[in-house]
Amino acid sequence: MTDLRVVSLVPSVTETLLGLGVTPVACTRFCGQPGIPTIGGTKDPDVDAIVALGPDIVIVNDEENRRADADVLAAAGVALHSMSPRSVGEVAPAIEALAARLGVEAPASMPDRPARGPVHGRALILIWRRPWMSQSADTYGASMLDHLGWTNLLDPSARYPELSTDELHGMQPDLVVLPDEPYPFGARHVPELAAIVPGARIVLVDGRDLLWWGIRTADALARLERALERNSLHRRFRPDEG
Numbered sequence: 001m002t003d004l005r006v007v008s009l010v011p012s013v014t015e016t017l018l019g020l021g022v023t024p025v026a027c028t029r030f031c032g033q034p035g036i037p038t039i040g041g042t043k044d045p046d047v048d049a050i051v052a053l054g055p056d057i058v059i060v061n062d063e064e065n066r067r068a069d070a071d072v073l074a075a076a077g078v079a080l081h082s083m084s085p086r087s088v089g090e091v092a093p094a095i096e097a098l099a100a101r102l103g104v105e106a107p108a109s110m111p112d113r114p115a116r117g118p119v120h121g122r123a124l125i126l127i128w129r130r131p132w133m134s135q136s137a138d139t140y141g142a143s144m145l146d147h148l149g150w151t152n153l154l155d156p157s158a159r160y161p162e163l164s165t166d167e168l169h170g171m172q173p174d175l176v177v178l179p180d181e182p183y184p185f186g187a188r189h190v191p192e193l194a195a196i197v198p199g200a201r202i203v204l205v206d207g208r209d210l211l212w213w214g215i216r217t218a219d220a221l222a223r224l225e226r227a228l229e230r231n232s233l234h235r236r237f238r239p240d241e242g
Contacts, residue, residue: 121174181207
């Protein structure tokens, strides 16, 4: 336990804090933790309310949060701790650094960097529709799939590129992964994608397991692996399976 007053501006950090036995005094409305007061969203936190809470530390992420908000908090004398892992292998060190900063013990079993499985093919992750948006190889979600044997199709120079329908069609992925967040992809979207990339398997997955890093990473890898296995390499996803 810690006596520090902690505010989390990152949903996956809030979940990880609770896993470390630390209950933040406030978090964002996207953290989905009933009973913990919220102070706005990840991109629009109520900075004045955060300062008024008198936190000892506010935890931020360089993608989830805006630099301007972090600068205002720092100028108000609030201590910040940034967690921004880009891959599965960076998660355990990030958790250990957080635990050390808070003066608590890191979990005995950490989400270590697993050996990569056999290569199955080329994958594409879609995170938005209208326009289509994806994740390149330099993202945590792509790293999760990479460890399960799926190579990301996109150059890492643009981490979250917009793609036209023609570009999607021309990529000819073996696998298209549709998480249910940030865009709420569901079974109704499968026929649309099947028409654009007719040679690909299209798999719906839990967005938190694919995109939320932290205390859940090890178990999330196992769940994602099972989700991909259920939709075997030789069977197309049917809309009535969603």
